[in-house]
Amino acid sequence: MPRGSHIISVLKVHEVAILADWIKEQLSGVTLRPDLLNEATLRDESRAFLNEFRKAMQSGLLDDIKGDSWKGVRDMVTALSRSRALAGFTPSETATFVLSLKPSLFLRLRIELKGDAEAFADEFWQCSVVLDKLALLTMEAYQQSREEVIGRQQSDLLDLSTPVVELWEDVLALPLVGTLDSARTQIVMESLLKKIVDTGATIAIIDITGVPTVDTLVAQHLLKTVAATRLMGADCIISGIRPQIAQTIVHLGVDLGTVVTKATLADAFRVALARTGCRVERLKAERPAAETAEVH
Amino acid sequence: MERIPILKMGTFLLVTIQVDMHDKLASTLQDDLTAQIAKQRSRGVLIDISALDVVDSFIGRMIANISAMARVLDAETVVVGMQPAVAITLVELGLPLDGIHTALNVERGMALLHSRLELHV
Amino acid sequence: MRHALREQSVSIGFSLVEQTKLVTAASELGRNAVIHGGGGAVTVVQVAEGPRRGLRLVFADQGPGIADIALALKDGYSTGAGLGLGLGGAKRLSNEFSIESRPGAGTRVTIARWK
Numbered sequence: 001m002p003r004g005s006h007i008i009s010v011l012k013v014h015e016v017a018i019l020a021d022w023i024k025e026q027l028s029g030v031t032l033r034p035d036l037l038n039e040a041t042l043r044d045e046s047r048a049f050l051n052e053f054r055k056a057m058q059s060g061l062l063d064d065i066k067g068d069s070w071k072g073v074r075d076m077v078t079a080l081s082r083s084r085a086l087a088g089f090t091p092s093e094t095a096t097f098v099l100s101l102k103p104s105l106f107l108r109l110r111i112e113l114k115g116d117a118e119a120f121a122d123e124f125w126q127c128s129v130v131l132d133k134l135a136l137l138t139m140e141a142y143q144q145s146r147e148e149v150i151g152r153q154q155s156d157l158l159d160l161s162t163p164v165v166e167l168w169e170d171v172l173a174l175p176l177v178g179t180l181d182s183a184r185t186q187i188v189m190e191s192l193l194k195k196i197v198d199t200g201a202t203i204a205i206i207d208i209t210g211v212p213t214v215d216t217l218v219a220q221h222l223l224k225t226v227a228a229t230r231l232m233g234a235d236c237i238i239s240g241i242r243p244q245i246a247q248t249i250v251h252l253g254v255d256l257g258t259v260v261t262k263a264t265l266a267d268a269f270r271v272a273l274a275r276t277g278c279r280v281e282r283l284k285a286e287r288p289a290a291e292t293a294e295v296h
Numbered sequence: 297m298e299r300i301p302i303l304k305m306g307t308f309l310l311v312t313i314q315v316d317m318h319d320k321l322a323s324t325l326q327d328d329l330t331a332q333i334a335k336q337r338s339r340g341v342l343i344d345i346s347a348l349d350v351v352d353s354f355i356g357r358m359i360a361n362i363s364a365m366a367r368v369l370d371a372e373t374v375v376v377g378m379q380p381a382v383a384i385t386l387v388e389l390g391l392p393l394d395g396i397h398t399a400l401n402v403e404r405g406m407a408l409l410h411s412r413l414e415l416h417v
Numbered sequence: 418m419r420h421a422l423r424e425q426s427v428s429i430g431f432s433l434v435e436q437t438k439l440v441t442a443a444s445e446l447g448r449n450a451v452i453h454g455g456g457g458a459v460t461v462v463q464v465a466e467g468p469r470r471g472l473r474l475v476f477a478d479q480g481p482g483i484a485d486i487a488l489a490l491k492d493g494y495s496t497g498a499g500l501g502l503g504l505g506g507a508k509r510l511s512n513e514f515s516i517e518s519r520p521g522a523g524t525r526v527t528i529a530r531w532k
Contacts, residue, residue, distance in 0.1 A: 148468070189380075193380035193383060228383045228384050231387070233408075316419075349437065350419070352441050385434065389441065389509060
């Protein structure tokens with residue numbers, strides 16, 4: 001007889017009972033999360049799985065669940081794992097979906113093959129292996145789903161951590177916090193250049209007070225950003241150069257070319273104002289405590 | 297034969313690059329431009345690339361050549377309207393466009409030319 | 418070629434900068450193939466590795482081939498009238514780059530960009 005044929009007939013004949021038992025098993029399991037999943041959804045998912053599972057078993061190809069005949073099951077299980085992952089289930093809870101089918105399925109298989117211990121052992125083994133593989137698939141899909149979430153969060157974080165500020169007319173400020181790797185540099189360049197187009201700014205102050213280390217790579221990234229800015233008809237001033245950074249730059253032999261660098265953002269701002277034709281003056285106030293500054 | 301039109305803007309010349317340039321067109325442009333700079337005694341050339349969403353080393357070389365030839369004829373060149381994605385790509389490509397002046401648009405480019413020429417004379 | 422390449426890039430979901438880098442690299446290699454290789458063919462293939470998607474381009478010409486590939490990849494080196502940035506530039510603009518060439522056997526350059 002073709003492989004798995006007893007399982008298939010058991011699934012056909014006892015589908016309703018198996019489904020009921022399986023759902024009961026899932027609901028009673030210590031691991032089910034009533035706050036995250038409702039019974040109706042569970043019922044639909046279980047029914048769908050049994051359907052696909054039986055169809056796939058009918059192909060008789062039980063060794064390779066990566067084959068075409070198992071696509072329906074794979075897709076269903078993958079989608080389920082992903083939604084469970086996003087909902088906050090643990091990996092075990094997600095794998096339990098498949099594994100908790102075993103008791104009710106094998107109970108009826110044993111009844112069906114009563115008296116034929118060898119046949120039972122065979123089909124039990126074959127089916128168990130398949131279900132285990134499917135359970136592993138749920139783990140992989142779960143994992144992947146989580147990694148995608150992390151990836152999205154990382155990119156959100158990147159976007160949030162590179163704000164470009166309009167400091168004054170024609171002057172932009174870009175306070176960088178954290179490490180400057182090539183991915184971050186791309187984002188920095190894109191937001192900075194976009195802002196230059198939007199505001200028509202001619203000077204961008206890149207403040208690196210919050211950048212912990214400046215090595216040759218970071219320096220390269222900074223120089224690239226400056227070069228791109230200059231192609232857009234603007235220029236950069238790099239500020240926030242801590243004394244240690246200055247030392248590192250010299251020791252590494254980094255050539256900053258014609259880029260103006262300043263220790264503080266305030267100094268850089270003064271230079272920027274001068275370059276854009278502005279001047280800051282302190283007016284003589286009546287009360288010395290209150291100081292005002294007017295920019296011409 | 298197609299030619300890139302060269303517009304006169306006061307004492308400056310304006311060239312707008314809008315099409316895919318092939319060798320012939322590029323060399324024709326360089327010829328025409330040098331002729332016009334000499335004839336009009338222009339002190340400045342504006343190259344508008346705001347319509348280009350791709351600038352490769354061929355176009356880069358053309359721009360560098362135009363700038364160099366203009367300088368020999370005592371004219372300054374300003375490249376205007378570079379798109380951000382193009383600027384980022386050019387930097388990554390490693391095109392050495394230093395020494396070439398740039399501006400955000402034609403208006404700014406003209407202002408830049410005026411201020412630079414004041415310095416020279 | 419550029420137009421079709423842009424369209425494919427958009428369908429993969431490349432950002433504007435990623436698209437521009439790819440099209441620019443293709444432009445460099447295309448010009449190389451025409452100038453040095455006497456013309457050639459390019460194939461564009463959508464590739465996928467798990468959830469990652471990308472585009473792979475292969476530029477093949479039946480030209481004279483390159484004797485010293487390391488030298489050819491060096492910036493500034495040019496046997497023609499170019500700036501000598503074609504190969505090195507295309508490499509910098511791509512996530513993957515490989516080249517096969519022998520004198521007399523033509524040249525084959527493959528680049529890929531992944532989302």
